[in-house]
Amino acid sequence: MPPLLEVRDLHAHFFAREGVVKALNGVNLALHEGEVLGLLGESGAGKTVTALSIMGLLPYPGKVISGSIFYRGRDLLTVGEGVMRETRGKEIAIAFQDPVTALNPRLTIGAQIQEMFRAHTGMSKKDARQAGIGLLRDVGLPDAERMMDSYVFQLSGGMAQRVMLAIATSLRPSVLLADELTSNLDVTLQADMLQRLRKLRDERGMAIVLITHDLGVLAQMADRILVMYAGRIVEEASVRQFYRRPAHPYSYGMLKAIPRLDREDRLLPIPGMPPDLRDLKDECPFLARCFKATVACRTQPTPRFAPLEEGHYVACYNPVEARAD
Numbered sequence: 001m002p003p004l005l006e007v008r009d010l011h012a013h014f015f016a017r018e019g020v021v022k023a024l025n026g027v028n029l030a031l032h033e034g035e036v037l038g039l040l041g042e043s044g045a046g047k048t049v050t051a052l053s054i055m056g057l058l059p060y061p062g063k064v065i066s067g068s069i070f071y072r073g074r075d076l077l078t079v080g081e082g083v084m085r086e087t088r089g090k091e092i093a094i095a096f097q098d099p100v101t102a103l104n105p106r107l108t109i110g111a112q113i114q115e116m117f118r119a120h121t122g123m124s125k126k127d128a129r130q131a132g133i134g135l136l137r138d139v140g141l142p143d144a145e146r147m148m149d150s151y152v153f154q155l156s157g158g159m160a161q162r163v164m165l166a167i168a169t170s171l172r173p174s175v176l177l178a179d180e181l182t183s184n185l186d187v188t189l190q191a192d193m194l195q196r197l198r199k200l201r202d203e204r205g206m207a208i209v210l211i212t213h214d215l216g217v218l219a220q221m222a223d224r225i226l227v228m229y230a231g232r233i234v235e236e237a238s239v240r241q242f243y244r245r246p247a248h249p250y251s252y253g254m255l256k257a258i259p260r261l262d263r264e265d266r267l268l269p270i271p272g273m274p275p276d277l278r279d280l281k282d283e284c285p286f287l288a289r290c291f292k293a294t295v296a297c298r299t300q301p302t303p304r305f306a307p308l309e310e311g312h313y314v315a316c317y318n319p320v321e322a323r324a325d
Contacts, residue, residue: 002073003030004207005054005092005175010067012053012231019278023049023062025231031175031207036197038222038239039211040254044274046231047211048097051177055094056084071175090120093173097180099164103152109136109163110148116170135166139196158189165196172204179211194221215258219243224311227251230275230285236305237312247308247319249292284317292318 012024024046031037039047052058054069056076069076071092076084096102104112113132117123123131129148136144139162152160161181168176178197182190194217200206210221218225218239225242227235227250235248246252253270272289282301287293296317297303305313 004033005031006070008068010053011065012049012058013063013065015061021277022280023231023277027233029226031209033207034201034205035223036201036208036210036221038218038225039209039228040218040225041228042213045228047228048179051094051179051211055088089116090171091173092175093168094177095164095168095181099160100152105152109150113167116167120171135170139166157184161185169200175207177209182217234315241312247314248316249290249320250286252320294318
């Protein structure tokens, strides 16, 4: 079946005073109905910029330079703002990384939830309030009626994160972009949040793009994983393929840097820093940090995706052959 959401050769730049920051450099991804797609990478890799580009919310001075974003066969980069306004929340929703700053501190939680219902469904204020109370109960928040009259600064981080999830899923969208949804939660709340995401996928058939740098979360949730580095996708694999044989040296390095109870050898951090996105050269962006670099890596242009096996692709001239321990 064709993908529900497909991003093709997406480029996005930020035109800053210090220079042009090339945040996305040919991103491709495909998301199918009911699938959980993990988008993995360190801070600055371009994960959030990809999500904001899909939503049409890339902030100034950012701009999508080229590419396509297809949702149900329609390119969202060519439709008007009116269509995008209808699409946001109703068809594609985003749960932001930091709900405390994403939610409006001057409006009650109830007012922000009711706004979604009234803008997209024409509900009365009374009916929207009752729907909002039901949403807060669904995400496990106690005393939902009182919560509707609370402000975000009166909530704990875990409560605010649940409110953000409730708002993002209020209109039952087909696609949820979950940006670091569990990053600020303790282990217990993280497990609860992941269980609620599974429930949304299983009961509603919702497709989820799970943006994270947490490999443990991806192991529990994802069907496929895309590894992102310097605004590019450098590896694509099923979750089983990724953890059994990370092929890109960057993927391999991330797995080696994770502490494990079944392994006594010391952690191996990835040396160096990501490249300056204002000065990207036509070469592998991981070259300066790579332990597998060869002459071909140093003399050839930026590598393109090549298949290793069915469903497993890597952009690397000298991929890792050995399986991860």
